[in-house]
Amino acid sequence: MGLFNIMNISGTGMAAETVRLNTTASNIANANSVSSSYEDTYKARHPVFAAALDQASQDQTKGVGVNVLGVVESQKPLQVEYAPGNPMADENGYIYKPNVNIVEEMADMMSASKAYETNVQVADTTKRIFRRVLQLGQR
Amino acid sequence: MAISLDKLVGTHHQALQVRTQRMEVISGNLANANTPGYKARDIDFNKAMKSAQSTQANSSMVKTHEKHMSGGMRSQAELDFRIPTQPDTGDGNNVDVQVERNAFLETGMRYQAGLMLIDGKFKGMKKALSSGGQ
Numbered sequence: 001m002g003l004f005n006i007m008n009i010s011g012t013g014m015a016a017e018t019v020r021l022n023t024t025a026s027n028i029a030n031a032n033s034v035s036s037s038y039e040d041t042y043k044a045r046h047p048v049f050a051a052a053l054d055q056a057s058q059d060q061t062k063g064v065g066v067n068v069l070g071v072v073e074s075q076k077p078l079q080v081e082y083a084p085g086n087p088m089a090d091e092n093g094y095i096y097k098p099n100v101n102i103v104e105e106m107a108d109m110m111s112a113s114k115a116y117e118t119n120v121q122v123a124d125t126t127k128r129i130f131r132r133v134l135q136l137g138q139r
Numbered sequence: 140m141a142i143s144l145d146k147l148v149g150t151h152h153q154a155l156q157v158r159t160q161r162m163e164v165i166s167g168n169l170a171n172a173n174t175p176g177y178k179a180r181d182i183d184f185n186k187a188m189k190s191a192q193s194t195q196a197n198s199s200m201v202k203t204h205e206k207h208m209s210g211g212m213r214s215q216a217e218l219d220f221r222i223p224t225q226p227d228t229g230d231g232n233n234v235d236v237q238v239e240r241n242a243f244l245e246t247g248m249r250y251q252a253g254l255m256l257i258d259g260k261f262k263g264m265k266k267a268l269s270s271g272g273q
Contacts (some may be wrong), residue, residue: 002159006166020173038159049174062160062182063167066174068195100171114170116153118236122166132254135260 003133005061006126012052012065013119019047020112024105031100043097044074044105058111072100095097147264151193151257158250164218168234175230179239184216186215209252216257 023045030042052065076099084093161182171177223233 002156002163005163006159009163009166010168012173016170049171051171051174051177056258061163063163063165064169064171064177064180065167073246081142111173115169115236116173118169118240121240122169125243126162126166129247129250129254132251135266136254136258 001129003081003126007123009061009063009065010122010126012067014116014123016047016049016066016068017112017116020115021109022030022119023047023071024112025110025132026106027100027105028102028109030098031102031105032097034088034095034097036090036095038078041078042098042100043078044098044100045071046074047071073080079087091116146258148257149260150188150192151253151260154188155189155250155257157182157191157251158246158253160187161246162243162250165246168208168239169236171232172234172236172239173232177232177234179223179234181221181242182216182217183219190217193213232240 027044031043032050034046045121047069048069050067052067055065075087079097081095081097083089083095086095089095149174164180164182168177168179168181221233221238224235224238225233
């Protein structure tokens with residue numbers, strides 16, 4: 001049934017945007033956490049989106065949903081700060097801060113919430129139309 | 140004389156089917172608004188309607204393996220890529236959310252208009268069957 005496919009597709013969109021909001025929340029929450037080694041430091045995470053083409057051709061649908069292939073850690077260099085007074089400082093007096101760019105994350109958050117909203121509106125419109133179909137010929 | 144319900148509804152149900160498909164494609168575009176490399180697609184209503192009227196039966200090939208692609212006759216025929224409005228967005232994605240939202244809204248309205256037409260036909264038939272609504 002075609003109208004249910006629309007619900008499924010907007011559902012995949014909502015799920016994907018939720019993952020993006022989730023990683024953004026995690027990035028912002030950990031933006032100021034420090035650690036004493038390069039490996040232990042939090043690195044910014046970002047989801048990788050891809051169109052779910054396999055599923056679309058299997059289900060004979062025309063619309064294509066979205067898949068989250070995975071979450072990758074940012075490869076940008078970390079911020080290394082000289083702070084010998086910090087209890088987390090290593091033997092040379094350096095602390096390591098995450099490579100999270102707060103401004104970038106905020107923009108990402110806005111984009112994700114707008115995209116989520118769009119998907120909700122698509123599902124809402126579909127629901128209203130479906131209700132009209134069910135009432136066909138009743139009044 | 141038998142009453143044919145098929146003739147009563149006419150081509151409206153095919154139109155609704157095509158509209159549903161178009162809404163499906165557009166909802167796919169909106170879901171993939173942030174997917175790198177995704178290209179927006181759309182259905183040409185004219186072509187889709189023609190093929191819907193000509194091929195009633197959906198002929199699809201037999202699949203003997205799960206990796207086989209489904210080779211329907213009219214599954215991809217009317218799908219086309221949208222002409223991008225800006226040359227480069229940085230990640231190869233050319234979904235214009237505003238355009239897609241308007242297209243979705245428009246298709247939804249047209250779908251509802253089609254429903255109202257069918258509803259009117261049903262109402263007329265009901266009236267005829269109940270001898271003038273008594």
